[in-house]
Amino acid sequence: MSIGIIIGTNRENSISAKIADYYSDRLTERNLSHQVINLKDLPAGFVFSHMFGTADPEFAPFQESIDRHDKLIFIIPEYNGSFPGVLKAFVDALRHPDSFSRKKIALVGVSSGAYGNSVGLSHFSDVLAYLNADILGLRLKLANILAHFSNGAFTFEVYARFVEKQIDTFVEF
């Protein structure tokens, strides 16, 4: 089993990146092979340079990173009430239609506001289901994240416990 952790934004120093590191540490504790994939490292013009039949060689490592793993954890901040556009553009740029087929997916929503990107996870699960991926029912919706996470750890114990439960369930999924 190999797990990819995708940071669903291209923002520098995002909270989502810190939460991805937190997940990475939890997987390391369990001796689970994994890799963090950060959308901030995408080629800046990929929305134009790697779409509609045109290939950008700098995009290739991202396709390989997705292909390498049979399970993927998406850390998805809430932008304008849904997932970031760059995350969907990344999905649109990947090889169609099999890049996610039968992969196992776990979803983690993150918001500074009150709703933990619950609507955005709903939207993104439709996209992944359309691409034939199987999604773990247990979606995490981490709201008010600035109050609940600092220095690389959750200060809100409920969230820490939910992460453990989600990972344990996902490993068996």
Add this chain to the structure above:
Amino acid sequence: MSIGIIIGTNRENSISAKIADYYSDRLTERNLSHQVINLKDLPAGFVFSHMFGTADPEFAPFQESIDRHDKLIFIIPEYNGSFPGVLKAFVDALRHPDSFSRKKIALVGVSSGAYGNSVGLSHFSDVLAYLNADILGLRLKLANILAHFSNGAFTFEVYARFVEKQIDTFVEF
């Protein structure tokens, strides 16, 4: 493994019931234990008699039917652009919160119109994911059903093949 097939409407002689029978036949061919659960058999007043802490003894067999199976196939007609209200009312009446927890789910949308209840499957998958069920990515959206299904069989070969593929994938899920 035991599979429940839920007919997601209380309409008499619904097309969804006929499609449930079709799925039942395909499971019988594979020697898979299963049961069809038809919402038309619900006690007529369950939305009032088996809610909010009040128990209707006539509802109990429905709870047992859900509890008995580890996998569930929902056949869901499109009513007003989503799932039928009676289906969600049925979910609301079941024991909370574990009635669907970690169950494996397959979704089949049915419509006489053009869209195969694609939006309703999106909605219903949110409900089931909220209840911690794991949903097969491959959702079927059977549109224009009156033109594509008659005398207990699909006249549109593409749909027949999709059903086989969905069942085979679901058995391994």
Add this chain to the structure above:
Amino acid sequence: MSIGIIIGTNRENSISAKIADYYSDRLTERNLSHQVINLKDLPAGFVFSHMFGTADPEFAPFQESIDRHDKLIFIIPEYNGSFPGVLKAFVDALRHPDSFSRKKIALVGVSSGAYGNSVGLSHFSDVLAYLNADILGLRLKLANILAHFSNGAFTFEVYARFVEKQIDTFVEF
């Protein structure tokens, strides 16, 4: 202008009913004609007795209540991560397809949990849009309601202000 306020559950003494009364008071302050419609008063068996071409005479006043108003405010508690089944069953039982056509709609989500029924409002707006209703963009999502509302008033000032803003915007919509 006449406004209907629909309590989206059949639970006795629901919080949603109290919030409907709160909206009613705000409309009275503005001298706006309105009526509260409570789904708990529906005939208990309407899901069977007023569907699929069969008419229940006890349902008729509910159809008239919807027909009477050109604007509707829905107060919608979160049940299993979405709107209550009884609310959708009510919509399914109304005359098709014009019961909501071109009506103006405002949506208010209510939850004891953290998410204010944001996903359920998304689902319900799809249903109403399908039925050709126009929905005010400003949807209210009232989370943690037991901590924020008591004795008929909001103890969380932010919510009180949002209600005022929503009503003022809705009146002009």
Add this chain to the structure above:
Amino acid sequence: MSIGIIIGTNRENSISAKIADYYSDRLTERNLSHQVINLKDLPAGFVFSHMFGTADPEFAPFQESIDRHDKLIFIIPEYNGSFPGVLKAFVDALRHPDSFSRKKIALVGVSSGAYGNSVGLSHFSDVLAYLNADILGLRLKLANILAHFSNGAFTFEVYARFVEKQIDTFVEF
């Protein structure tokens, strides 16, 4: 009244662009002031160059194009079961939070496949409602578009009539 028509993809020679031209012709017939905004003209790196507090001067005309209109028609092709990522990235890059506030919106889904982007319109309407835009209930879902549109006109009369109805309703909205 001034209407912006947004082509929701950056693909060259897209069908959506042709449908935008069709809408433009219908607005011209009605002597309605309007402008077509094509996402293919966006600066190629805007997802990185005009985000997170960094301004790309080449993006400014797009912000002005949105600000100029009080009504917007979005033509949205279906990519991977939802709206194109580039469209959401465009929304994310616009001034926050008022770029769409109280604007009137009409939605048109386009797909070569069977479902007319009905799910993607559901998703995008959540984004716009979050941003306080008011969305016309009558959403068009143009499926099997390659069979139903050619040489700049609909060959499927039903779709042509729906466009007329949508525009007439939108003008009064």
